[in-house]
Amino acid sequence: MKIAVVGLGLIGGSMALVLKQKGFATKVFGVDNQEANTRKALELGIIDEINDLDSAIANSDLIILSAPVSACVTLLPLVLDRVDHQVVLDTGSTKSALLEAVKGHPKRGRYIATHPMWGTEFSGPEAATTDAFTGRANVICNASECDKDALATAEQVYTLLGMYNVYMEGKDHDVHVAYVSHISHITSFALANTVLEKEREENAIFELASAGFESTVRLAKSSPAMWMPIFKQNKENILDVLNEHISQLRKFKSCIEKENWEYLTELMEHANKIKDVLDRKE
Ligand SMILES: NC(=O)c1ccc[n+]([C@@H]2O[C@H](COP(=O)([O-])OP(=O)(O)OC[C@H]3O[C@@H](n4cnc5c(N)ncnc54)[C@H](O)[C@@H]3O)[C@@H](O)[C@H]2O)c1
Ligand SMILES: O=C(O)C(=O)C[C@]1(C(=O)O)C=C[C@@H](O)C=C1
Structure with missing residues (x-):
């Protein structure tokens, strides 16, 4: 061909x-x-x-x-x-x-x-x-x-x-990829900006960043020329999942502020369930 x-x-x-x-x-x-x-x-x-x-x-x-x-x-x-x-x-x-x-x-x-x-x-x-x-x-x-x-x-x-x-169907595809792909890229871009804003000693990032940081900010290296049009075309689905994500971040913040260590543990235990979902692939 x-x-x-x-x-x-x-x-x-x-x-x-x-x-x-x-x-x-x-x-x-x-x-x-x-x-x-x-x-x-x-x-x-x-x-x-x-x-x-x-x-x-x-x-x-x-x-x-x-x-x-x-x-x-x-x-x-x-x-x-x-x-x-x-x-x-x-x-x-x-x-x-x-x-x-x-x-x-x-x-x-x-x-x-x-x-x-x-x-x-x-x-x-x-x-x-x-x-x-x-x-x-x-x-x-x-x-x-x-x-x-x-x-x-x-x-x-x-x-x-x-x-x-x-x-x-195309509409269903766009909903699912907002959840399993697009939101991860937004959180990674935002995480990189957060760290660049807070950690003014770039050398500390260079010296101390290990696998945890590298794996969570890997997607922040992605091309804006590719991602901006994706976020624009899938705006409604992304806003929907982003609202949920912001509310999840607020829950973590509130637990730490209020020293509610029990609920914080519950939130993390619930998150651990993602392992079972992903391990089904192996
Ligand atoms: N990168 C990924 O992880 C990934 C995965 C699956 C699907 N996709 C999709 O595949 C497509 C390509 O992504 P990529 O990662 O290869 O991007 P890329 O940036 O590596 O390549 C895109 C290429 O398209 C060219 N281009 C831009 N506008 C053009 C135009 N009007 N006419 C001709 N060429 C033009 C660019 O110069 C560039 O060479 C995108 O639609 C993206 O959403 C990307
Ligand atoms: O692994 C990566 O770097 C990717 O971003 C790949 C990835 C994703 O899993 O979100 C990115 C965009 C796509 O459309 C499909 C795959």
């Missing part, structure tokens, strides 16, 4: 590398609005040729949109206007806005809304790796609206990446 990747960063780059390695992609055409990223992707062997959007669509059988979700909302209808036999999929972290953008489009069936639940805090083509995706879920949304052959191609792509496909 000839593949076009639009957005040559961590996700698009990693998909291109793995699909080439597996022999699925015979040629990869790359599109990016940052010239430095297209050049880097070519240099790293992620893509075989730099294209503009029109040539990439004309040259390919499969088009992967892996730009930030704000760019995908603009790009997707333009891409669908130009496709014929091609399959189009996106990898965006939000789905409702994209599905809304192509509602009623005559080529809607060629588009599969997908979300691979794998990533890192790093971005750009240099972050792309073949050591990606394996064992994680890929979400496919509104599958009943897709042409059967296009859906089968998207399923095959993610199976080749070592992922398992799960199916849900």
Whole structure:
């Protein structure tokens, strides 16, 4: 298959590398609005040729949109206007806005809304790796609206990446990812700001920070260019979970203020239950 990747960063780059390695992609055409990223992707062997959007669509059988979700909302209808036999999929972290953008489009069936639940805090083509995706879920949304052959191609792509496909409606997807992905990023960004504000001795952070701190602020290293549009598109669900989170923080604060050590212990014991939920994966 000839593949076009639009957005040559961590996700698009990693998909291109793995699909080439597996022999699925015979040629990869790359599109990016940052010239430095297209050049880097070519240099790293992620893509075989730099294209503009029109040539990439004309040259390919499969088009992967892996730009930030704000760019995908603009790009997707333009891409669908130009496709014929091609399959189009996106990898965006939000789905409702994209599905809304192509509602009623005559080529809607060629588009599969997908979300691979794998990533890192790093971005750009240099972050792309073949050591990606394996064992994680890929979400496919509104599958009943897709042409059967296009859906089968998207399923095959993610199976080749070592992922398992799960199916849900776009609106449900956006609620669930607000809980298991988006809120973690907000808390990590806020935690990093808290520590940068309070601890003015940067050397103390450098010297004393160990695994606990590093694991909780890892996500604060993530790209604002990727995350701002996600928070914007998923505003309502994020505000809902953020309200709950703030009330949880208030409970911890109140226990400490009032020296209610018993209730504080109960709050932590309840939190420990997350271990049982996550351990079911092993
Ligand atoms: N990073 C993650 O953990 C992760 C995981 C799953 C899905 N996603 C989603 O996948 C997509 C890509 O994320 P990423 O982590 O690879 O981001 P990234 O920042 O590493 O790469 C995005 C690339 O898109 C390019 N780009 C921006 N606007 C563009 C436009 N208008 N046209 C063409 N290219 C454009 C950027 O220059 C960059 O090279 C996003 O929609 C994101 O929500 C990210
Ligand atoms: O592990 C990370 O660094 C990630 O941020 C990956 C992660 C997440 O788990 O929240 C981030 C965004 C996605 O859309 C999917 C996966």
